[in-house]
Amino acid sequence: MTTAMSVSGLVKTFGSTRALDGLDLSVATGEVHGFLGPNGAGKSTAIRVLLGLLHADSGRATLLGGDPWNDAVELHRRLAYVPGDVELWPNLTGGEAIDLLARLRGGLNKARRDELVERFDLDPRKKGRTYSKGNRQKVAIVAALASDAELLLLDEPTAGLDPLMEVVFQDFIFQAKAAGKTVLLSSHILAQVEKLCDRVSIIRLGKVVQSGSLTEMRHLTRTTIEAETAQPAAGLAELPGVHDVQGDDGRVHFAVDGEHLDGAIRQLTRFGIRSLTSHPPTLEELMLRHYGDELEANGGTHADADAGTGETR
Amino acid sequence: MTTTTATRAPAPTGPAGAGSALAGTGTLVRFMLRRDRIKLPAWLLGITFFVVYYGAALPQLYRTEGDLRAISTFMTGPVGALIAGPGYGVDDPTVERLLVGIYGMYIILPAALMSILLVCRHTRVEEQAGRAELVRASVVGRHAQLTATLIVAAVANMVLALLIGAAMAGNGFDAGDGLLFGASVGAAGLAFAGVTAVTVQVTEYSRAAAGLAGVALGAAYVIRAAGDMLDEGGSALSWLSPIAWSQQTRAYVDGRWWPLALSVAFAAAAAAVGYVLSTRRDVGLGLFAARRGAPGAASWLRSSLTFAFRLQRAGLIGWGAALAAAGAIYGGITEPIVDAVEDLPADVIAVLGGDAANMLDGYLSVMALFDALLVGVFVILGVQLLRSEETKGRAEPVLATATSRWAWFGSHLTVLALGAVGLLVAVGGALGAATAISVGDAGYVGDSVAAHLVYTPALLVLLGVAALLFGVLPRAIGATWGVLGFGLIIGFFGPIMDLPQWVHNLSPLEHIARLPLEQLTWAPMLILTVIAAGLLAIGLYGFRRRDLETK
Numbered sequence: 035m036t037t038a039m040s041v042s043g044l045v046k047t048f049g050s051t052r053a054l055d056g057l058d059l060s061v062a063t064g065e066v067h068g069f070l071g072p073n074g075a076g077k078s079t080a081i082r083v084l085l086g087l088l089h090a091d092s093g094r095a096t097l098l099g100g101d102p103w104n105d106a107v108e109l110h111r112r113l114a115y116v117p118g119d120v121e122l123w124p125n126l127t128g129g130e131a132i133d134l135l136a137r138l139r140g141g142l143n144k145a146r147r148d149e150l151v152e153r154f155d156l157d158p159r160k161k162g163r164t165y166s167k168g169n170r171q172k173v174a175i176v177a178a179l180a181s182d183a184e185l186l187l188l189d190e191p192t193a194g195l196d197p198l199m200e201v202v203f204q205d206f207i208f209q210a211k212a213a214g215k216t217v218l219l220s221s222h223i224l225a226q227v228e229k230l231c232d233r234v235s236i237i238r239l240g241k242v243v244q245s246g247s248l249t250e251m252r253h254l255t256r257t258t259i260e261a262e263t264a265q266p267a268a269g270l271a272e273l274p275g276v277h278d279v280q281g282d283d284g285r286v287h288f289a290v291d292g293e294h295l296d297g298a299i300r301q302l303t304r305f306g307i308r309s310l311t312s313h314p315p316t317l318e319e320l321m322l323r324h325y326g327d328e329l330e331a332n333g334g335t336h337a338d339a340d341a342g343t344g345e346t347r
Numbered sequence: 348m349t350t351t352t353a354t355r356a357p358a359p360t361g362p363a364g365a366g367s368a369l370a371g372t373g374t375l376v377r378f379m380l381r382r383d384r385i386k387l388p389a390w391l392l393g394i395t396f397f398v399v400y401y402g403a404a405l406p407q408l409y410r411t412e413g414d415l416r417a418i419s420t421f422m423t424g425p426v427g428a429l430i431a432g433p434g435y436g437v438d439d440p441t442v443e444r445l446l447v448g449i450y451g452m453y454i455i456l457p458a459a460l461m462s463i464l465l466v467c468r469h470t471r472v473e474e475q476a477g478r479a480e481l482v483r484a485s486v487v488g489r490h491a492q493l494t495a496t497l498i499v500a501a502v503a504n505m506v507l508a509l510l511i512g513a514a515m516a517g518n519g520f521d522a523g524d525g526l527l528f529g530a531s532v533g534a535a536g537l538a539f540a541g542v543t544a545v546t547v548q549v550t551e552y553s554r555a556a557a558g559l560a561g562v563a564l565g566a567a568y569v570i571r572a573a574g575d576m577l578d579e580g581g582s583a584l585s586w587l588s589p590i591a592w593s594q595q596t597r598a599y600v601d602g603r604w605w606p607l608a609l610s611v612a613f614a615a616a617a618a619a620v621g622y623v624l625s626t627r628r629d630v631g632l633g634l635f636a637a638r639r640g641a642p643g644a645a646s647w648l649r650s651s652l653t654f655a656f657r658l659q660r661a662g663l664i665g666w667g668a669a670l671a672a673a674g675a676i677y678g679g680i681t682e683p684i685v686d687a688v689e690d691l692p693a694d695v696i697a698v699l700g701g702d703a704a705n706m707l708d709g710y711l712s713v714m715a716l717f718d719a720l721l722v723g724v725f726v727i728l729g730v731q732l733l734r735s736e737e738t739k740g741r742a743e744p745v746l747a748t749a750t751s752r753w754a755w756f757g758s759h760l761t762v763l764a765l766g767a768v769g770l771l772v773a774v775g776g777a778l779g780a781a782t783a784i785s786v787g788d789a790g791y792v793g794d795s796v797a798a799h800l801v802y803t804p805a806l807l808v809l810l811g812v813a814a815l816l817f818g819v820l821p822r823a824i825g826a827t828w829g830v831l832g833f834g835l836i837i838g839f840f841g842p843i844m845d846l847p848q849w850v851h852n853l854s855p856l857e858h859i860a861r862l863p864l865e866q867l868t869w870a871p872m873l874i875l876t877v878i879a880a881g882l883l884a885i886g887l888y889g890f891r892r893r894d895l896e897t898k
């Protein structure tokens with residue numbers, strides 16, 4: 035497995051703000067990698083460093099085997115970028131902007147461009163400022179997807195797109211994936227990430243706090259179990275990795291760390307399981323664990339889970 | 348108070364309707380003053396400072412009656428008319444008359460500029476940024492924003508009038524005439540606030556709105572200068588210009604207030620037009636619906652160089668047309684000027700260059716300097732456009748393509764350098780051709796083009812300074828205006844200022860031979876070109892190494 039992108043110990047400061055604080059990230063070739071994190075976490079900054087638009091203070095980044103800062107032009111021929119907040123030229127039409135950006139990258143696949151324009155229902159004849167937010171975003175998406183780039187860097191590409199267009203976008207990302215392209219997708223839309231991404235990195239305060247496939251992440255996080263048993267279940271609370279046990283005559287409800295699921299179920303079977311439901315953590319639950327400041331405050335209680343999930347490569 | 352008016356909002360006419368259209372004006376005025384709490388005082392005090400400074404410096408400069416006479420002779424005739432005004436009282440000069448009659452022009456222009464930018468800032472800039480939408484969505488009437496802006500502009504210009512009056516009195520000059528001078532400056536400001544109230548309605552883009560108002564200011568300047576050249580004390584043509592009304596008050600000669608009534612009436616009429624136009628358009632939009640354009644890029648639009656040209660094209664065309672028109676006007680009036688000079692007393696003619704032909708050469712050389720300064724404005728604006736490409740986030744997607752920093756920045760610099768040369772040729776050619784037709788001598792075409800083209804190296808140095816700042820210290824790019832302003836002051840007032848030679852030498856424009864009056868000298872042009880190349884190289888290198896500023 036080759037790596038399309040590998041970043042280690044990346045630091046970028048703006049005055050007193052540490053936007054990136056030792057970021058580690060690795061994306062394999064052909065992978066769609068989700069990049070999640072709260073506002074101001076450093077996602078856009080990381081992508082801009084990878085584009086050679088910002089110069090990192092320290093740390094190492096390799097992109098398609100090159101250095102993002104020194105080999106910017108060569109790398110840019112092989113990648114396409116969609117910013118989260120697209121600004122267009124007021125006196126250029128959307129179609130002109132698409133063509134121009136594609137040509138500056140080194141070529142335009144005319145048929146593909148027309149297909150994209152059609153599928154995204156974009157009017158390419160409007161002038162830059164007259165586009166709505168979502169349509170401005172589409173211009174950049176079309177320009178990026180119309181290229182034959184092997185790597186797509188997408189920074190909240192669908193912010194402002196309507197649900198219908200979101201589906202079209204996901205279609206094209208599946209196509210890109212099928213064609214073996216690598217995608218780094220920064221997004222706040224969890225459903226999108228859940229659907230598209232093979233692996234996910236969660237970034238907070240400029241550091242990756244968790245990284246892995248969604249299955250792995252689920253496994254490493256608590257699953258909620260609800261069960262009905264013939265006799266009231268006992269002894270669950272004493273088991274390792276089991277939390278928040280609640281229950282009364284025959285019904286029990288608890289959370290269990292992924293690695294201790296087996297033990298917990300074994301214990302349950304001893305009381306005669308009548309019904310059993312388990313809820314794997316939703317991505318939302320995964321995220322909420324890492325977002326927000328209570329994480330630091332409650333650092334002690336979550337320490338075990340975090341320690342196990344920091345690096346899963 | 349605002350809520351009660353708002354509940355009456357549905358009433359379309361009558362006093363209630365008028366009131367609701369203005370709902371929130373008072374709050375907006377206070378809000379604008381708060382937002383401008385640094386900017387506006389800086390403008391007002393800055394302009395007043397110049398009045399104080401001139402009041403203190405001029406007596407030092409012109410110590411004797413003889414000094415005063417020398418400058419007044421220098422300022423008589425076309426040169427004075429071009430750069431200063433109708434020149435009332437210059438034949439019997441006193442310090443305050445010189446201050447008002449010659450330097451006054453450069454008090455009026457900043458006041459007009461302050462008003463243009465102020466009105467733009469609080470109307471179209473807000474709309475373009477989408478902030479006006481937020482404001483309008485609250486309890487704010489349809490005309491409140493424009494009304495509040497005009498109130499702030501009027502107050503600013505009134506305060507400026509009082510400050511200047513006080514400064515003149517503080518300088519020890521007559522207070523009544525000082526106030527008249529202050530009011531003249533404020534009236535010009537007010538007039539251009541009115542003009543801007545119209546231009547911001549017409550176009551969707553704040554930059555274009557300010558540009559249009561700037562074109563109006565330029566036209567007012569050209570018309571006034573041409574009119575003042577035709578006749579001592581100004582001709583009927585002068586009176587078509589709002590700048591002339593301010594100068595025709597003749598402070599410290601035989602002061603009169605009534606021309607300012609024209610300014611106020613003009614401002615009111617322009618504002619009224621602004622209000623009418625504003626009712627014909629929607630928030631955020633221009634007067635005309637944006638036209639649709641090409642569905643794809645033209646086939647020539649495929650490299651960073653052609654793209655840079657595409658972005659600078661509108662500016663190039665606008666400047667080219669404006670400069671060529673001005674050149675044609677200034678060339679077209681050469682014949683009456685030559686006639687007028689021949690009637691002047693012999694000693695004045697001697698100062699102006701000896702005979703009429705020589706005098707025309709002098710005129711061309713002054714015009715060339717003047718035009719070079721204007722092309723300098725184009726150059727700086729061009730680099731600032733590049734800067735806004737960066738800060739508005741439009742450079743980011745381009746630099747994420749296979750376009751290197753070097754190619755992106757270098758392309759724009761190339762377009763600006765070639766554009767500057769093109770503009771010099773256009774204005775020099777128009778001036779030369781019109782002069783040739785006017786006086787019947789085809790030789791002036793070549794003379795004029797050459798007189799303009801020699802400024803290319805100096806403009807490249809200016810471009811180099813802007814490029815250096817862009818690459819190394821982008822926030823300070825506005826400092827380039829200082830270089831241009833210094834060049835203007837030294838270029839026009841240097842000969843009458845008692846400054847050491849090395850100060851003159853600091854202005855790149857001073858190293859250029861004033862063709863066709865002087866002999867062409869290659870060495871300084873070569874050295875300037877080398878300096879420019881160095882500055883450009885450092886700028887390019889710096890930009891390659893710094894972070895891109897993102898939105």
Ligand SMILES: Nc1ncnc2c1ncn2[C@@H]1O[C@H](COP(=O)(O)OP(=O)(O)OP(=O)(O)O)[C@@H](O)[C@H]1O
Pocket residue numbers: 048051052053071072073074075076077078079080118896897
């Ligand atoms: N040019 C800049 N100057 C100063 N601070 C900056 C700059 N760019 C980013 N920052 C800061 O760096 C931090 C990371 O910002 P970044 O834009 O990378 O966040 P993000 O993860 O993309 O957030 P969002 O989800 O809101 O897009 C923030 O605290 C931000 O304020």
Ligand SMILES: [Mg+2]
Pocket residue numbers: 077078079118189
């Ligand atoms: Mg971001």
